[in-house]
Amino acid sequence: MTSTFSNIGVFLVATLGILYLFAVLMRFLLQLARADFYNPISQGIVKVTNPLLLPLRKVVPGLFGVDMASVVLALLVGLVMILVCGAFAGFGLFNPLSALLWSLIGCVATVIAVVFVGMLISIVFSWIAPQSSHPALMLLRQLLEPFCAPVRRLIPPLGVIDISPIFVFILLTVADKLLLGFASMANMPRFVYSLFWHIPGF
Template structure:
């Protein structure tokens, strides 16, 4: 029971910080301005550890590598703490690989959340700074799907198709992670 509670708390805190790091990276890559509520939240959650990292790892072109490294470090700490709490049930050498899986899992979960919010906001037709930011973040993801999925009765089904594809990616990722854990437990 204690392990489950610790896992939940570490998942929430680690997921929030990792997601903020990845959103910071994605917003900078898409050149979405941070002068909006989403950008303010991202800065508030990440500045305290991304800015020192940026002194060590400067941005390269459009890529803020320090945000990516920050997200990976948060996942590393999260899985390291879980490894310690579990009493080293698996080899510690697997922790960095689990952290990488965690980073991808948070990225996919974040994209799913972004698409769901985008779909809901498109139904109510609100014009707010937040809906504009979310629309700009979802557009590059939806464009390739929209080329293959035609409008059905004037309804854009591309978010639904992309959500299904992301869910499939999450299932595949879960199976890969389980295979790594099974191999680590047997080895």
């Protein structure tokens, strides 16, 4: 029975934690991409993250136009997920400094996974609904543009076919492999890594 309650605790904390972490990271990425602030999805993300983010901004200033409060909040959410889920799963209390490093790795893995899946969705809808003005697709295009634009400048489209996503996928996969190696060097348990969204492979 105790094991059942522990599993339920891990499930609830990990699910709620990763959903909120996703919202925080999306806000950070959308700000970097200068995406449409008035898009209804952007507004939803703002409303969800404001209660914790606005107080944090009072003590964590921005840096070179980057919202560092979002970065700190994402790390703290990941840290809480790791510590609470570790306790529920019977690992005891992880070293907070190690857990903070693992949180950083998990946040980067989540960003890579979000961009990877976003690219897949964008490619599919570019074929079946290329002219769609749905708010979610418009926001997704804006989010992905900073990742695709540098590659597109180096590798221009072949006629009407944009092959930059292929190379973005390659770069994301390489980044993910490097991150996995770093996670192993940091002695990051598989259980902890599994709490975050990531490209399968660890």
